[in-house]
Amino acid sequence: MTEAYVKQHIENNIATIEFFHPEQNSLPGEILGKLAATIEAAGKNDEIKIIILKSGGDRTFCAGASFGELISINDAATGKVFFSGFANVINAMRKCPKFIIGRIQGKTVGGGVGIAAAADYCMASKFASIKLSELNVGIGPFVVSPAIERKIGVSGMSQIAIDANTFYDANWAKDKGLYANVFESIEELDQATLAMATHLCTYNPEAMMEMKKIFWRGCDNWDELLEERAAISGRLVLSDFTKETLKRFK
Template identity: 30%
Template sequence: MSYETLDIERQGAVATVWMNRPEVFNAFNEQLIDDLAAACGALEDDAGVRVVVLAGRGRHFSAGADLNWMQRASACTEAENLADARKFAAMLQALSGLPKPTIARVQGAALGGGTGLAAACDMVVAADNAQFSTSEVKFGIIPAVISPYVLRAIGPRHALRYFQTAEKFSAAEAKAIGLVSELVTLDELDAGVAKLVQSLLTGGPLAQQAAKELIAAISGRQIDAAVGEETALRIARQRAGAEAREGITAFLHKRPAAWQT
């Protein structure tokens, strides 16, 4: 598929989704939201894709919402704004819910919704020049749609600060509070992503999908008999599958598993 605001590069089992609006620092508008949603659907259906990397062309990952889009939204009715917000929410849910590992490759600005895009990915590799912010209150709005993903990454205590102050915070601070997984120099950004990708490609794809589903199902729940039973059912189902049999056999015979070849 071709997209107006995206370039998608394939290298083996890795698909890199490049936001391609460098002239506005990859700020997103209605078209970019539609394109990202469509790309997530296509990549989910592509069995040849094992890992998805989200990146931004140019000097910045994403400066957040396009100011022209925000201006249009401010003149819309509440019902029109609700329809717009639902599209954004659906896109973030599609990105977060991809049944394969996702990595945000972040350099420069990742502001507002750019922080949300990074948080919606499973992992973030950030250059040391990256800056993050939930800057919405500066414009009299709130980071509502991105909040589930940012809260998942940094927790409510840090969110209470950054959602209200709209401060920019560094990649080092983002790593300290849980948003960034790996912090590298700008020159090492692609190598840092590649290293993480290589680790991901050693895992069974169905097991990775099941691991994501496990986290979504168990996170935040009280540890009780019901949780214990659910985890037992999930591991039993996984162990009984062909992928587990292949993985264990490969380990015992000291050979790569089928998904690694």
């Protein structure tokens, strides 16, 4: 696979939404926009009862935002738009009236951790370690931290945000509440994910919709909150510190 994509497959009332980018599933703005729109449309499709969200390939789930786009930012407005990409995906997941099962097959970094945290139920392989690397480049996980904090608490979120060099393994993430289950292989993960989705399709869709509202209570301000957080990152990416750091990473 060499071309980035977002695609959806519907079978037996289960929508599988898959995203892919050849650079370790790092996501540029265009793909993030398509992903948010696909999730929003799935939420309105009466044929769909449950959504599985996954990435292509058998290694990295998501390496975060596109580094190529990050280093090209030259003004605050562009920076805000760039960092709003993951905000829009998280908010689409939050507002979607259907349960979203996250299928995390491999390592996930930065914005990818935010996507995993925004899933209503997350299942992972033992290879699905997580890292928030943003402080390494002079910014911070401002946009994704509300979703992560909601799942693993301020203590867990601050630990991985501050220790920006370290991958935390899948069992750590499970113990903190990010993952519901961790499996020994991707094959076992896929079997369990499909079994869970199939079982959830036997539930009352209206009951699940009402439960999702309860799960996300207190988050009604996230459209504005994540926009404000995107503006912070958009400003910080223009700092001399961050520009010099990005040159070294490049």
